[in-house]
Amino acid sequence: xxxxxxxxxxxxxxxxxxxxxxxxxxxxxxxxxxxxxxxxxxxxxxxxxxxxxxxxxxxxxxxxxxxxxxxxxxxxxxxxxxxxxxxxxxxxxxxxxxxxxxxxxxxxxxxxxxxxxxxxxxxxxxxxxxxxxxxxxxxxxxxxxxxxxxxxxxxxxxxxxxxxxxxxxxxxxxxxxxxxxxxxxxxxxxxxxxxxxxxxxxxxxxxxxxxxxxxxxxxxxxxxxxxxxxxxxxxxxxxxxxxxxxxxxxxxxxxxxxxxxxxxxxxxxxxxxxxxxxxxxxxxxxxxxxxxxxxxxxxxxxxxxxxxxxxxxxxxxxxxxxxxxxxxxxxxxxxxxxxxxxxxxxxxxxxxxxxxxxxxxxxxxxxxxxxxxxxxxxxxxxxxxxxxxxxxxxxxxxxxxxxxxxxxxxxxxxxxxxxxxxxxxxxxxxxxxxxxxxxxxxxxxxxxxxxxxxxxx
Numbered sequence: 001x002x003x004x005x006x007x008x009x010x011x012x013x014x015x016x017x018x019x020x021x022x023x024x025x026x027x028x029x030x031x032x033x034x035x036x037x038x039x040x041x042x043x044x045x046x047x048x049x050x051x052x053x054x055x056x057x058x059x060x061x062x063x064x065x066x067x068x069x070x071x072x073x074x075x076x077x078x079x080x081x082x083x084x085x086x087x088x089x090x091x092x093x094x095x096x097x098x099x100x101x102x103x104x105x106x107x108x109x110x111x112x113x114x115x116x117x118x119x120x121x122x123x124x125x126x127x128x129x130x131x132x133x134x135x136x137x138x139x140x141x142x143x144x145x146x147x148x149x150x151x152x153x154x155x156x157x158x159x160x161x162x163x164x165x166x167x168x169x170x171x172x173x174x175x176x177x178x179x180x181x182x183x184x185x186x187x188x189x190x191x192x193x194x195x196x197x198x199x200x201x202x203x204x205x206x207x208x209x210x211x212x213x214x215x216x217x218x219x220x221x222x223x224x225x226x227x228x229x230x231x232x233x234x235x236x237x238x239x240x241x242x243x244x245x246x247x248x249x250x251x252x253x254x255x256x257x258x259x260x261x262x263x264x265x266x267x268x269x270x271x272x273x274x275x276x277x278x279x280x281x282x283x284x285x286x287x288x289x290x291x292x293x294x295x296x297x298x299x300x301x302x303x304x305x306x307x308x309x310x311x312x313x314x315x316x317x318x319x320x321x322x323x324x325x326x327x328x329x330x331x332x333x334x335x336x337x338x339x340x341x342x343x344x345x346x347x348x349x350x351x352x353x354x355x356x357x358x359x360x361x362x363x364x365x366x367x368x369x370x371x372x373x374x375x376x377x378x379x380x381x382x383x384x385x386x387x388x389x390x391x392x393x394x395x396x397x398x399x400x401x402x403x404x405x406x407x408x409x410x411x412x413x414x415x416x417x418x419x420x421x422x423x424x425x426x427x428x429x430x431x432x433x434x435x436x437x438x439x440x441x442x443x444x445x446x447x448x449x450x451x452x453x454x455x456x457x
Contacts, residue, residue: 003386006329007393011401028078030068030109033186034061040234041112041124043227044202047209050120057124064125067106071133075140080183081171082108082132088194091115094122101128102188104167109185114195114202131167135159163253164260170253179339180251181244181268193245193275196238200283203238207231211296222303228292229300229314236323239284243330245276246358247339267343270353277331277358281365284327288377290316321382328387331362332394338403359409363387367417370424375434388417388441392448418445 038061045052082105090096091113103110103126116122144155162168171183181192189195210227248268254261290297300314330336337355344352366387369376376384394402395410421442424430430438 003325003389006325006386007390009329009333010390010393011334011397028069028072031065033109034065034112037112037186040206040227040230041114041117044117044206044209045120047206047213048118048120052121060125060127063127064106064110067127067129071105071107074137076107076133076136077172078109078176079105079107079132079170079172080109080176080185081169082106082130082167083110083184083188084169084182084190084192085130085167086189088115088189088191088198091189091195092119092122097123098128100167101130102126104130104169105132106130107133111186111188111195111199113188114199118198118202118205132170135162135168136170161255161258163255164258164262166260171251175251175253179244179247179249181248182250182252184241184244187241193242193272193279196242197279197283199238200235203231203234207292211292220303221299221301225300225302225314228296229319232320232323235283236326239280239327240330242276242279243327243336246273246331246353247336247343248273249339249343267347267352270351273353274361277361280327280331281362285324285362285365285383287320287324288379290320317378317382321379324379324383325386328362328366328383328390332359332390334394334402334406337406341403341405355405356409356412359413363391363413363417367420369434370420370438373427373429375431376437381437384437384441385444388444391417392444396448396452414445414448418442421445 038058042054042057045057082103085104086097086100086102091102092115094116097113102113102123106126106129108126110126113122113124116124139156139159142159144152144159146152146155163170169182171180175183176185184192187195207228210224210231214224214227215221245268250263250266250268252262252264252266254264297316300316302314337358340353340355340358344354366380366383368374369380391410391414394406395414397407421438425435425438425442
């Protein structure tokens with residue numbers, strides 16, 4: 001059951017989602033990951049009436065891909081930090097990008113330059129050998145002019161110690177998919193959160209194009225509908241990238257004495273974490289209805305002659321509700337909140353984005369209708385039930401499955417929610433379905449409290 005899996009993610013705080021890959025057993029999936037993104041980018045260029053030819057667009061994509069694979073042939077590993085080298089503003093500077101590249105390395109899984117795609121022209125792909133690539137080749141192939149192994153090691157160390165210089169940050173497969181927001185596949189720009197917002201805006205623009213202009217007379221709706229559904233899914237995917245900042249740690253592989261070396265395990269700044277949370281709340285958890293024209297909603301069929309087993313319909317409420325619940329599951333995952341507690345301990349709670357603030361922010365947002373007097377729609381009812389179940393799960397978890405600070409905070413949120421729901425229930429401000437929903441949430445809390453009393457006996 002999908003909901004059970006998401007609730008299970010709220011426990012097991014010691015099972016960190018940082019993955020220590022054996023890089024010798026990893027395949028390169030750059031081409032596979034890029035293919036879907038290329039199709040979406042081309043559709044957005046068409047939506048913007050771009051003058052870029054499809055042949056030219058594909059030529060630059062293939063140049064990007066070939067540069068990456070030739071790097072592997074020369075012995076270079078992936079470097080997922082290369083994409084953090086260029087600012088969002090510079091992603092619009094074509095002359096600059098043609099000189100230094102979209103990324104510091106062709107060995108990153110570099111996202112397509114969405115900033116340029118939205119504009120309709122510019123440098124879309126990362127074809128230029130970057131400063132990291134030149135540095136790595138210098139280390140591996142350069143003539144160090146040493147007369148002894150000891151002298152060779154000294155000369156190589158002089159090259160390696162430049163690792164703190166701009167464009168030379170190296171983070172590879174073992175650093176990705178975990179707690180480090182600097183090592184992310186298919187991101188772009190030195191301000192990753194700023195780029196994510198731009199990327200999400202592009203998904204919305206593509207959805208608007210698909211809804212209003214994509215289908216021509218005599219054509220079916222299946223291709224358009226695929227674009228629409230994928231646009232929602234990609235918003236959630238990009239938001240999941242932002243969640244890496246929450247409880248995140250910027251890990252760098254610097255050694256003592258490296259030029260411009262920085263701390264090797266620095267918690268993400270509190271303000272960056274707050275910005276990431278707000279992005280998720282604004283772009284994902286604030287979705288209360290479907291922003292599509294009625295004629296589109298009523299024609300969201302899939303291809304009736306498509307692959308066997310494919311759903312003929314588009315269950316929008318189920319798709320969006322599942323995506324929102326995944327967001328909450330990740331925001332409050334046991335591993336994430338335990339890292340937040342650890343980071344707070346290291347830098348001091350007064351200088352931290354704390355677990356208490358985190359839970360308050362999310363709960364206040366998800367249940368905002370209760371204080372504003374607005375009625376609660378179907379998506380929000382699904383989300384509120386899930387968050388309530390999540391708080392039950394964490395507060396009642398057996399010892400060792402969740403940090404005690406998290407249990408304490410979850411209990412405080414439940415008590416505050418009960419008070420807020422009680423006031424809302426007595427207010428008489430809501431329509432019938434919302435009033436019934438509020439009473440049901442109150443009943444759930446009361447039954448939960450009774451079970452807790454019984455189990456304590």
